[in-house]
Amino acid sequence: DVVLTQTPPTLSATIGQSVSISCRSSQSLLHSNGNTYLHWLLQRPGQSPQLLIYSVSRLESGVPNRFSGSGSGTDFTLKISGVEAEDLGVYYCVQGTHAPPWTFGGGTKLELK
Amino acid sequence: QVQLQQSGAELAKPGSSVKISCKASGYTFTSYYISWIKQTTGQGLEYIGYINTGSGGTNYNEKFKGKATLTVDKSSSTAFMQLSSLTPDDSAVYYCARLQWFDYWGQGVMVTVSS
Numbered sequence: 001d002v003v004l005t006q007t008p009p010t011l012s013a014t015i016g017q018s019v020s021i022s023c024r025s026s027q028s029l030l031h032s033n034g035n036t037y038l039h040w041l042l043q044r045p046g047q048s049p050q051l052l053i054y055s056v057s058r059l060e061s062g063v064p065n066r067f068s069g070s071g072s073g074t075d076f077t078l079k080i081s082g083v084e085a086e087d088l089g090v091y092y093c094v095q096g097t098h099a100p101p102w103t104f105g106g107g108t109k110l111e112l113k
Numbered sequence: 114q115v116q117l118q119q120s121g122a123e124l125a126k127p128g129s130s131v132k133i134s135c136k137a138s139g140y141t142f143t144s145y146y147i148s149w150i151k152q153t154t155g156q157g158l159e160y161i162g163y164i165n166t167g168s169g170g171t172n173y174n175e176k177f178k179g180k181a182t183l184t185v186d187k188s189s190s191t192a193f194m195q196l197s198s199l200t201p202d203d204s205a206v207y208y209c210a211r212l213q214w215f216d217y218w219g220q221g222v223m224v225t226v227s228s
């Protein structure tokens with residue numbers, strides 16, 4: 001199974017600060033069809049995860065454009081340009097290229113400094 | 114609007130079984146597969162399996178074969194997951210989520226296994 005490693009495990013930020021989260025895969029996530037199925041989720045405290053970005057860089061409907069995703073192959077990044085209070089929670093990457101099974105990163109907790 | 118409504122929390126004894134549900138609304142149920150995810154504090158998010166809501170075909174993570182059984186009732190747009198031979202390690206929050214992108218999630222069901 002594909003292993004996704006997220007860094008850092010915890011991220012402290014002030015409101016308005018820009019931050020980045022890394023997700024590294026044990027195998028290339030480029031599918032034979034040319035797509036890359038690496039997605040990002042946010043789980044706010046006490047809530048279910050929600051989809052932020054799919055296929056590396058495509059913003060899910062309703063998600064603020066301060067969120068952006070980039071990367072290719074085995075290295076991917078989620079960037080938040082100007083953290084807001086509602087962004088606090090745990091971020092997960094998840095891959096679907098080599099699914100099933102889908103596999104998740106270990107999570108990055110974003111907290112206020 | 115799309116919703117996945119899950120059943121309520123379960124308290125079960127070791128060795129017993131529970132069956133939790135995930136009722137979909139706001140879209141054509143058979144157009145999307147439903148996946149099931151386990152969340153524990155120590156293990157994060159784990160894929161359990163998915164069900165093809167049209168055909169009833171299933172796929173299971175090797176780790177959960179024999180533990181989870183996925184079924185569907187198209188007439189009520191509801192997916193089910195039965196967990197059997199429960200042990201304390203099965204205590205977790207279980208989510209259903211719509212594939213392909215995990216774009217919609219249920220609210221989660223907390224299952225507690227204790228004697």
